[in-house]
Amino acid sequence: MAKIIGGVTTSHIPAIANAMANGLEETPYWKPFFDGYPPVRDWLNEQKPDVIILFYNDHGLEFFIDKKPTFAMGVADEYYNSDEGWGIPTIPPVTGESELSWHIANSLVEDGFDMTICQEMKVDHGLTVPLNLMWPGHNYGHVKVIPVCINCEQHPMPQPKRTLALGQAIGRAVESFDDDLKVVVFGTGGMSHQLDGERAGFINRAFDIECLDKLVSDPESLTKYSNYDLVELGGAQAVELNMLIAMRGALLGEVTELHRNYHAPISNTGSGLMLLENK
Amino acid sequence: MATNEKREFPGTYLFNGEMAKKGYGLNKMCFSFNNQEARDEFNADPEAYCDKYKLTDVQKQAIKDKDIIALLKEGGSIYYLAKFAGLLKLNMQDIGALQTGMSVDEFKAMLEKNGRGEV
Numbered sequence: 299m300a301k302i303i304g305g306v307t308t309s310h311i312p313a314i315a316n317a318m319a320n321g322l323e324e325t326p327y328w329k330p331f332f333d334g335y336p337p338v339r340d341w342l343n344e345q346k347p348d349v350i351i352l353f354y355n356d357h358g359l360e361f362f363i364d365k366k367p368t369f370a371m372g373v374a375d376e377y378y379n380s381d382e383g384w385g386i387p388t389i390p391p392v393t394g395e396s397e398l399s400w401h402i403a404n405s406l407v408e409d410g411f412d413m414t415i416c417q418e419m420k421v422d423h424g425l426t427v428p429l430n431l432m433w434p435g436h437n438y439g440h441v442k443v444i445p446v447c448i449n450c451e452q453h454p455m456p457q458p459k460r461t462l463a464l465g466q467a468i469g470r471a472v473e474s475f476d477d478d479l480k481v482v483v484f485g486t487g488g489m490s491h492q493l494d495g496e497r498a499g500f501i502n503r504a505f506d507i508e509c510l511d512k513l514v515s516d517p518e519s520l521t522k523y524s525n526y527d528l529v530e531l532g533g534a535q536a537v538e539l540n541m542l543i544a545m546r547g548a549l550l551g552e553v554t555e556l557h558r559n560y561h562a563p564i565s566n567t568g569s570g571l572m573l574l575e576n577k
Numbered sequence: 578m579a580t581n582e583k584r585e586f587p588g589t590y591l592f593n594g595e596m597a598k599k600g601y602g603l604n605k606m607c608f609s610f611n612n613q614e615a616r617d618e619f620n621a622d623p624e625a626y627c628d629k630y631k632l633t634d635v636q637k638q639a640i641k642d643k644d645i646i647a648l649l650k651e652g653g654s655i656y657y658l659a660k661f662a663g664l665l666k667l668n669m670q671d672i673g674a675l676q677t678g679m680s681v682d683e684f685k686a687m688l689e690k691n692g693r694g695e696v
Contacts, residue, residue, distance in 0.1 A: 313669070357656045362608045363597050383610040384663025451656050453593040494655035495646065497588030498673040499687050503694035526584050534589050534655075562692030566669050 300398065300475040302483060303345060304556075305549050306338060307513065307542045307572040310354060310427040310486040313565035315386045318430060334559025334571045335431060341556065341573055342432055347482040349395050349442045351402075351468060351548065353541040354424030354486045355450035357382070360416075366452055367414035369464060371406075372445040373399035377421045389426050395442035398475055402444065405471035411464055421445055428486045448544065450487070450537045458528070459521040461540040465547020473550070485545025491567035492533030499566060500533040506568040507560055509539060514555045514574065517546040535567075542570070549576040590649040600652020603640075606630035607657035616664050645676050 562568035609615040639647035674684040
C-alpha cells in the first residue's frame with residue numbers, strides 16, 4: 299500500500315531561485331532562511347520518498363485567465379519549466395508519476411473534486427523552487443512529482459475549508475493505491491505577503507506563527523477563515539496558505555512536528571518551513 | 578464569508594471577475610512577456626504592441642508611465658504585471674517602492690520591520 303509518511307511546508311518565491319543561482323545562501327540576508335533547510339533535506343535523504351505530491355499555484359506560466367482551473371493536477375511522466383519573463387534560470391525537467399496520478403484523479407472526481415486533468419503542464423517557480431531547495435543543484439530527477447495546482451490568483455478561489463477537504467481526499471486516494479510507495483506531500487507558498495497596492499509589503503509575523511501552530515495541532519480551526527479573512531490578516535497573497543492547508547489535509551494519521559524555521563522577510567514574504575511526520 | 582460579499586481592503590485591489598474582465602487585454606499582453614520575442618517586440622515599439630492587445634488609452638498611458646497602481650485599477654493582475662516589471666528589470670522591492678511612494682531602501686526597511694513583527 300502507498301503511504302504518506304510526512305509533509306513539508308516551504309516558501310516558493312522566485313527570489314530563492316535567484317539567490318541559489320547566484321550562490322548567496324551564506325550571505326547575511328539569506329543565511330537565516332537557508333539554515334533551516336538541512337534537517338529537512340537530511341530527513342528526505344534518509345526516508346527516500348518515491349513520490350512527492352506538490353501543492354502550488356501557477357503564477358501565469360501554464361494557465362492564463364482565458365481558462366483558469368480552480369484545481370488542476372498533472373498526470374504526466376515528465377514536466378517542463380519555461381521562461382517566466384523575469385529571468386530566473388530555466389531548470390531541468392521534473393519526473394512525474396502517471397499511474398498514481400491517474401489513480402488520484404479517478405478517486406478525486408469520484409469524491410466530488412472535479413479536477414482539471416493535465417497530460418501536459420508547464421511548471422513554474424511555485425513547483426521548481428521547492429524541489430531545488432530540497433535537492434540543491436537540481437538533483438531531484440530521482441523523485442517522482444505529482445503537481446496539484448490551486449487557483450490563488452483570481453477570485454473566486456477555493457476556500458480553506460475546501461482545500462483542507464481536497465488534501466484529505468488526496469490522502470484517502472493515496473492510501474487506497476496498491477503499490478508500496480512512500481509519499482511525502484509538499485505545501486508550498488505563503489505565508490503572509492502582499493505584492494500589490496499601497497498596502498504592498500504587509501507581513502503579519504504573529505499570524506504566520508499562529509497558522510504554523512494550527513497546521514500541526516488543529517488544522518480544522520484554519521477552516522474558520524475565508525479567503526477574504528486571509529487577505530485581511532495576511533495580505534492579498536496570503537491566500538497561498540491554502541496550499542499549506544491542503545498539504546496538512548493529506549496527513550490523515552498521527553502528526554508530529556519534527557522541524558520548523560520561520561523567517562521574515564525573504565523578499566516580500568514571511569517564510570514558514572516545517573517538517574511534519576505522519577504515522 | 579461569501580465571495581459575493583463586498584469587502585474593501587485599504588490599499589488592495591482584489592483581482593476578481595470584474596477586474597479580470599476589465600484587464601483582460603492588459604493581462605494577456607503581460608502574459609505574452611513570458612516569451613523573449615514578445616519582450617523584444619514590445620521594446621521595439623511599446624505603443625504598437627499595446628494596440629495589438631487592444632489596451633484602452635488609460636491602460637496605455639499607465640504602461641507608458643510604469644504606474645503600477647493605475648495598472649491595478651485598470652484590471653491588471655499583480656502576477657501578470659510582475660512580468661511587465663521583469664521586462665523593465667524591476668524586482669518586487671522596486672515594485673513595492675513604486676506603489677507605496679517610498680524609496681527602495683525605505684521599502685526594504687519596512688519589510689524588515691514587518692518581518693520582525695514590529696507592526
